[in-house]
Amino acid sequence: MKTALIIALCLCQWVAICQTTTSTNVGVSLPSIALLDIENNGSINLEITAPTEAGSPMINNSSNNSAWLNFTSAVGVSASRNVSVQVTSGIASGYQIVLQPQSYSGGGAGQLGSRIPTINLSSMSQKVIDNIGGAFTGNGLGNGYNLKYSLAITNYANLRKENTTFIITYTLTDN
Numbered sequence: 454m455k456t457a458l459i460i461a462l463c464l465c466q467w468v469a470i471c472q473t474t475t476s477t478n479v480g481v482s483l484p485s486i487a488l489l490d491i492e493n494n495g496s497i498n499l500e501i502t503a504p505t506e507a508g509s510p511m512i513n514n515s516s517n518n519s520a521w522l523n524f525t526s527a528v529g530v531s532a533s534r535n536v537s538v539q540v541t542s543g544i545a546s547g548y549q550i551v552l553q554p555q556s557y558s559g560g561g562a563g564q565l566g567s568r569i570p571t572i573n574l575s576s577m578s579q580k581v582i583d584n585i586g587g588a589f590t591g592n593g594l595g596n597g598y599n600l601k602y603s604l605a606i607t608n609y610a611n612l613r614k615e616n617t618t619f620i621i622t623y624t625l626t627d628n
Contacts, residue, residue, distance in 0.1 A: 483527055486526060487524075487525075488525040488625075489524045489625040490523045490524070491520055491523075492520065492597075511606065511609075513548075513604055515604055516603035516604075518600065518601040522554065523590045523591070524589070525589040526563075526585050526587060532627060533586055534586075535566070535580045536623055537579060537581060538581045538621060538623050539624075540620070542620035546615070547609060547611030548606050548612065549575075550602060550603075550621075551573055551605050552572045552574055552601070554600055555598060555600075556568065558597070558598075564587060566583055566584045566585035567582070568598060574619075581598075582598060
């Protein structure tokens with residue numbers, strides 16, 4: 454038994470003497486990333502329906518939630534981004550397009566930001582998602598922020614029979 458203990462002690466000393474350690478530097482480079490996409494499965498169409506009885510108001514129950522806002526973002530330390538929205542083409546007469554981004558949903562991760570619940574779209578840029586950090590929403594329908602569009606009649610006197618196409622522009626920028 455004494456011999457085994459002496460051999461074990463000698464082996465432990467030999468292992469400790471034969472062990473060496475070294476190190477190396479590993480550099481990691483991550484560029485700033487700002488990618489933005491709108492996913493939808495067709496055109497977004499909204500319409501005001503004519504009433505069936507004279508003297509009744511126009512029926513405004515049109516909405517569309519087929520679009521999803523997807524993004525990927527890598528920012529600097531203590532930095533954040535936002536997504537803004539504005540109408541860049543088309544003029545509404547007597548009505549307004551209302552945007553209601555829904556809460557985040559999907560298979561992404563990171564600092565996904567916070568939504569502004571309701572935005573009356575105009576030619577002025579307005580934040581729709583704020584405080585985005587390093588994050589990705591997931592790609593495609595069902596990932597990111599579901600965008601619900603609807604109409605609000607603002608002035609019956611200005612309503613005219615028309616078919617208007619609007620271009621709504623989303624921009625991902627640094628705060």
